[in-house]
Amino acid sequence: MVPAKNGASPDDTALGDIRVLDLAGEIGQYCTKLLADLGADVIKIEAPGGDPVRALPPYYNKHPDQSLYWLNLNTSKRSVTLDIEKPEGRALFEKLVATADIVVESFTPGFLDSVGLGYEGLAKMKPDIILTSITGFGQSGPHAKYKAPDIVGIAMGGVMWLAGEPIDPPNVLPWRQGYTSASIMGACGTLTALYHRDEKGEGQHVDVSMQEALSLAQETAMQSWDMIELLRSRSGSRGVVPIDVPGIGIYACSDGHVFGYLGTPGGAPWTGMLEWMVEENMAEDLNDPPYKEFIENLNLRFLTGLFANPAELPGHIKVMSHLVEVLRKFTATKSKWEMYEQGQHRRLLWGIVSTPEDIAKNPQLESRHWLTDVQQPTGEKLQYPGRPYYMSETPWAIHRRPPLVGEHNNEIFGKELGVTQDEWKKLEAIGAV
Numbered sequence: 001m002v003p004a005k006n007g008a009s010p011d012d013t014a015l016g017d018i019r020v021l022d023l024a025g026e027i028g029q030y031c032t033k034l035l036a037d038l039g040a041d042v043i044k045i046e047a048p049g050g051d052p053v054r055a056l057p058p059y060y061n062k063h064p065d066q067s068l069y070w071l072n073l074n075t076s077k078r079s080v081t082l083d084i085e086k087p088e089g090r091a092l093f094e095k096l097v098a099t100a101d102i103v104v105e106s107f108t109p110g111f112l113d114s115v116g117l118g119y120e121g122l123a124k125m126k127p128d129i130i131l132t133s134i135t136g137f138g139q140s141g142p143h144a145k146y147k148a149p150d151i152v153g154i155a156m157g158g159v160m161w162l163a164g165e166p167i168d169p170p171n172v173l174p175w176r177q178g179y180t181s182a183s184i185m186g187a188c189g190t191l192t193a194l195y196h197r198d199e200k201g202e203g204q205h206v207d208v209s210m211q212e213a214l215s216l217a218q219e220t221a222m223q224s225w226d227m228i229e230l231l232r233s234r235s236g237s238r239g240v241v242p243i244d245v246p247g248i249g250i251y252a253c254s255d256g257h258v259f260g261y262l263g264t265p266g267g268a269p270w271t272g273m274l275e276w277m278v279e280e281n282m283a284e285d286l287n288d289p290p291y292k293e294f295i296e297n298l299n300l301r302f303l304t305g306l307f308a309n310p311a312e313l314p315g316h317i318k319v320m321s322h323l324v325e326v327l328r329k330f331t332a333t334k335s336k337w338e339m340y341e342q343g344q345h346r347r348l349l350w351g352i353v354s355t356p357e358d359i360a361k362n363p364q365l366e367s368r369h370w371l372t373d374v375q376q377p378t379g380e381k382l383q384y385p386g387r388p389y390y391m392s393e394t395p396w397a398i399h400r401r402p403p404l405v406g407e408h409n410n411e412i413f414g415k416e417l418g419v420t421q422d423e424w425k426k427l428e429a430i431g432a433v
Helices: 026-037 068-073 087-097 119-125 150-156 177-200 210-215 221-228 270-279 291-296 300-304 310-332 336-345 356-361 363-367 409-416 421-429
Strands: 019-023 041-046 077-081 102-105 130-135 204-209 248-252 257-261 350-352 372-375 381-384
Touching (some): 026 102, 026 177, 041 087, 087 119, 087 421, 177 204, 204 210, 356 363
């Protein structure tokens, strides 16, 4: 066990009395991790050879048995090995169902029904069971049985169309955002169903579609089409304005990059940026006409009005291009932390484009103990991404390291279900466990 920073024990957790059977593949393992770190007893049910996700890179110390991806997705879980397609394995699984509250799975729709373990079959064993199915397109419809790796969800959900620079083809979002979005919606739906079960005493089938989960993440793309028939497309670092706007977008620093959002509500006006540049003798001619007057009016309302008079637009673009050029010279002399901290001091909206190393060393995250040390079977400690939220009364915690393959077979099958050593050997011989 790894206690929470505030000393909380698993008994204090939100889901400490809940058992989850985890049949999920890669698309659903973040869902069960979220439940496990809230205190649920999540039993990861792996095929006798181990879950294929264990073999996915990147690897700790370049060791193929230490997938960092697997380790991150499977904290606080226990592992057993079981083949539910074999009658003997299915019989053991049914015994586990009798002890469980939730089953999470990601098989092709119809597979569990074919082996008698779909929602109707599970409900006969345990009427208040909750089955959460996380798949590419959901349990029904013409695409329900289509294969759906992460890239397909990203594309079919619409978010790939919006990702990248305008001159680029559609961009794939970084590492498994489709799976992560589907898992988060799976956890939300599961917890809602659990609340309903506790209130009304009835279970239900939670059907999660990765395509639908991602379709919710398109900002205003759907509304733009519905209301004004405008097809939103990739805007990259410029945002929705199709020209370089001074102080909006990514700017290079001496050691990385920052993202600016100057002249927008919530921060100081662009004149505050000009004052900073003047103080450091790097304003060049921006204090002179026509640039100073332009800067004094540079805000979102002014920008949206630029296109009202097309005849004046080329002149405005020429002025803005010069402002961008001078500002880029200024940011190039600063470190990203200097731009961020000085900007915050002046109420100028500059933020660091953080690398993974920046996240690991971020003083705000350090002060909140976001990174969590977890001891590995080798005795080493690895730092894991920490809390997705703080809860004062039922704290989040990584309660145990990710399990080895079948590490808890004896604990769960032997001690809990009473499977003897002789029975276990017979099950092993036929490949059921």
